[in-house]
Amino acid sequence: MIEILSDTALATVQDLGRAGSLGAGVGCAGAMDDLALIAGNLLLGNAQGDAAIEVQVFPFQLRFETRLSFALTGADCGATLDGMPLPPWWACTAEAGQVLRLGPPRRGALQASRAYLCLAGGVDVPMMLGSRSTQLRGAFGGFNGRALRRGDRIAAGPATAPLPAGGFGLEPAAIGLALECDRVPALRVLPAAEYDRYTATSQDNLWRAPWRITPQSDRYGYRLAGPALEPLAPIELRSHGIVPGVIQVPHGGQPIVQMRDAQPSGGYPKIGTIIDADLWRLGQAPIGSRVRFVRCSWDEAIAAAEENQRWIARAARLADLYRQHRAAA
Amino acid sequence: MSTPGISLLGSSAILFEAPGETTLLTQQRIWALSREVAGWPETGEAVPGMNNLMLRFARPPRTLDALITRLKVAWEAAEPLPLDGRSIELDVTYGGEGGPHMADVIRHTGLGIDDIVALHTAPDYPVFALGSHPGYCYLGGMDPRLTTPRRQVPVLRIPGGAVSIGGSQTGVSASDGPSGWNTIGTTSAVFFDPAGNPPALFQPGDILRLRAVRVLR
Numbered sequence: 023m024i025e026i027l028s029d030t031a032l033a034t035v036q037d038l039g040r041a042g043s044l045g046a047g048v049g050c051a052g053a054m055d056d057l058a059l060i061a062g063n064l065l066l067g068n069a070q071g072d073a074a075i076e077v078q079v080f081p082f083q084l085r086f087e088t089r090l091s092f093a094l095t096g097a098d099c100g101a102t103l104d105g106m107p108l109p110p111w112w113a114c115t116a117e118a119g120q121v122l123r124l125g126p127p128r129r130g131a132l133q134a135s136r137a138y139l140c141l142a143g144g145v146d147v148p149m150m151l152g153s154r155s156t157q158l159r160g161a162f163g164g165f166n167g168r169a170l171r172r173g174d175r176i177a178a179g180p181a182t183a184p185l186p187a188g189g190f191g192l193e194p195a196a197i198g199l200a201l202e203c204d205r206v207p208a209l210r211v212l213p214a215a216e217y218d219r220y221t222a223t224s225q226d227n228l229w230r231a232p233w234r235i236t237p238q239s240d241r242y243g244y245r246l247a248g249p250a251l252e253p254l255a256p257i258e259l260r261s262h263g264i265v266p267g268v269i270q271v272p273h274g275g276q277p278i279v280q281m282r283d284a285q286p287s288g289g290y291p292k293i294g295t296i297i298d299a300d301l302w303r304l305g306q307a308p309i310g311s312r313v314r315f316v317r318c319s320w321d322e323a324i325a326a327a328e329e330n331q332r333w334i335a336r337a338a339r340l341a342d343l344y345r346q347h348r349a350a351a
Numbered sequence: 352m353s354t355p356g357i358s359l360l361g362s363s364a365i366l367f368e369a370p371g372e373t374t375l376l377t378q379q380r381i382w383a384l385s386r387e388v389a390g391w392p393e394t395g396e397a398v399p400g401m402n403n404l405m406l407r408f409a410r411p412p413r414t415l416d417a418l419i420t421r422l423k424v425a426w427e428a429a430e431p432l433p434l435d436g437r438s439i440e441l442d443v444t445y446g447g448e449g450g451p452h453m454a455d456v457i458r459h460t461g462l463g464i465d466d467i468v469a470l471h472t473a474p475d476y477p478v479f480a481l482g483s484h485p486g487y488c489y490l491g492g493m494d495p496r497l498t499t500p501r502r503q504v505p506v507l508r509i510p511g512g513a514v515s516i517g518g519s520q521t522g523v524s525a526s527d528g529p530s531g532w533n534t535i536g537t538t539s540a541v542f543f544d545p546a547g548n549p550p551a552l553f554q555p556g557d558i559l560r561l562r563a564v565r566v567l568r
Contacts, residue, residue, distance in 0.1 A: 044398045044407065046551045047481040047488075047525070047543070150545050159528045160485035162545035215358035215366060242529065258500060258518045260373055261482060261489050263398040263405025265363040272531065273503045287400055287482030287489075289501065289517060290531065295361030320415055323362040327411065 024090065024141070026174045027083040027121070034241075035145050035164035035176075036282075038071040040153035044286040050266060051155035051163065052282045054078075054136050054241060054305030057195040058096035060334055062140030064341045065093040065113035065192060067183025070334070072144030073154035075170065077137045078241075082124040084139075086116040090178060091142035091185040095194075097134035097306065099124035113140075114189025127308070132196050134306035143179035158241075158283060183345060190344050192337050199333055201300070203314040206232055207307055209300045210318040210326060214268065214292040216257055224251040228293060232312040233277070239309055241283040246313075250275030257291040264288045267296035269315075279304060299326035355426055357419055362411045367422055368403040373519065375491050377402045378479045379431035382555060386432065387425050393418060399480040399555060401489050401520065434556025436478065441523065441538045441559065443472070443514050447567025449537030452502070456516060456533050459499045467535070468563050470494040471514075471521065476559040486525035486543025486551040490559060493521040505531040512538045514561070523559075536563075 026033075038059065039052025053059040053076055060070045080099060086092075093113035094101050101108045104120045116122065124137055147154050147165055156164025165174060201208045217225065233246040251271045264270075268280045270290035279296060280288070282305070296304060297318065307313055318326070356368035367384070369377050381399050388406055389397040395409040412418055445468045446453045456467060476490035483489075498519045506529065509515070513524040517532035524530065525542035538561075542552045553559070 041407075042396050043550070044396050044405075045481060046485065046549065047483055048485045048550075151550065157485065157545075160526050160543055160545065162485075212359050212361050214360065215356060215368070256500075260368075260401035260403060260518075261480075261520060262366055262368065262400035262403040263360075263364065263407070263482065265360045265405075265407065267361050267363065272505065273501070285483045285528075286398065287405075287480075289520075292360075295359065295363070297362045299362070320359070320362075324411060324413060327362060 023087040023178070024176050025085045025087055026170050026172055026176070027085055028081065029172045030079045030082055032079045033075055033077045033082060033170045034156040035073050035147055035154060036076045036156060037073040037154045039155055039282065040151055040157065040163070043151045044263060047286060048151060048157060048160070049284055049286045050282060051153065051157050053138065054282050055096050055138065055302040057199070057302050057330065057333070058138045059140070061111065061192050061195065061337055062093035062095040062138050063144070064338050065190070066091055066140055066142045066181070066185065067345060068140065068142065068144050072140065073147060074138045074140040074145055077124060077139065078135060080124055080126045083121060085121050086118060087175070088118050089115065091115045091181060093140040094137060095140070096137040097127035098132065099127055099137050109191055111194050112189055112191040113185060115185055132194060133308055134196065135308050136306060141178035142181035142185065146177040146179040186345060192340065195302070195333060196306070199330065201303065203316055206312050206314045207303050208314050208316045209296045209304055210322065211269065211294040211296055211315045212318060212320065212323060214294050216253070216291040217293050219253050219255070219257055219291070220293055221252050221254055227251065228315055229317055232314055234312050235307055235309055237309050241281055243281050243284060244279040244304060246277045246279065248276070251277060251293060253291060259289045259291060261287050261289040264292070265295065267298060267301045268292050269294045269296065281305065297323040297326055299323070299330045355423065357422060360405065364405050364407040365418065366403060366405050367426070373402050373491065375477055376431055378491060379433055380429040382434060383429040383432035384426055387429065400482060401479055436554060436557030438558040438560065439553070441540055441561055442564045443536045443538045443561050444565040444567065445536040445563055449513070450535040450567070452533035453535045456497065456499045456535055460497060462496065464566060464568060467497060468566050470497055471535070472561045472563050476521070476561070478553045478555050478557040478559060480555055481551055481553065484525055484528055485545070486553070487522060488553045488559070490521055493519060495519060497521070499533050501531040502533060505529050509534050510537070512540065514538055
């Protein structure tokens, strides 16, 4: 059991998202950085998709009410346990009464925006429509369908694997799966239905311009700033299903990338879609930073998904080996 | 008559768009296609939209050609599937604080508020599909004279129960949230209960009727 000590809003319980209720109007939700969530769970011997706490406003503090193993992944927030510094992407065991504090994400090449706190046994909240992720619109799932508040007490499920004394860690995904274009994080994109209905200049700008992430960016969507994307003629569409990662262009010409809390349908013209394998990279890109879109093919999208799977398989192997080795020692 | 549109939504989904005007008959074929596609091995979920269908992958197929061909063949074979739904009436207050964009619809359509209310409450609206947010339904049958483009910049928060127009479509918001549509009125109803079975009040094939209880100028 842990108790939240921060008033900070916007920390939510997330897993890998909710599938299968799009037809009832329910979006996916889920971790903005699925690789960080999976890595944290692997460190603890949890199932890959167990629920965790996604923290995106700092500082963030909580107290362990009972002895409990935990993992911190995602943004390096210079975390401390009772004042003792913890390495990033690290799992260890807290004693009852100890306080975990996450500061603002450290600046630098690997600066990220969201941290993930995984608990041994997973965050224990009820499964709603097949997921433990918080569905803010409609207010269900996660912890009472809302962001966490001071005084909330959150339980962990039964842990299966004991953690080696002293703890251990993994290399952040941003190192092994780094992808840049002109020294700016790159996001691979498949053109979408309306791509051919934009001017040649706009198409060119989509691939060449650095896109700035504006402060109006959150779990719902990232509003980007750059050269206006102009259709050859005004486009009005009938509403249709959409997915996180779709790059919509409202009439103003500044694109919006729909993110994990996006609604499951929409009608703005879509010029492209960031492939699923790269969406975590945008989910971690700080407000004010820039990203580039890189055109890719279907085969490249499949290869990228496989590369992520290989990264996860390797992380799982390392975590298992370390746990067995330490248990045998 | 043009051909269906088939396009990618990244590596997560494929979008099938029926050609032609938006009609109930086409939607009935979309419902049939959705039922067929739901049984395919690559399908995670088949999601009907407005005369279109999104196939969200269970896992993306290695190649697309065979799937695209199968979609086209299934569409040609799809016979209209009428769904016998219930009829549900909602009371609406038009204009005023609950309808902040009524002025924009008046300006764009050139109609007066009484004409807009009369045209908007006249039809039996068939529920074509659910989407946008939990319990929200996309309706067919809006009078084309009410067509008003979506807003230049989406509104960050409209309340649950908002009755709005986006392009040639109309709908009722099921909970608070952002929207790019023009809100012209408001109603109260519970549209979604996550513990319910099914969780949504409306299903595709149901009929929605709107009744004007007040018109605020």
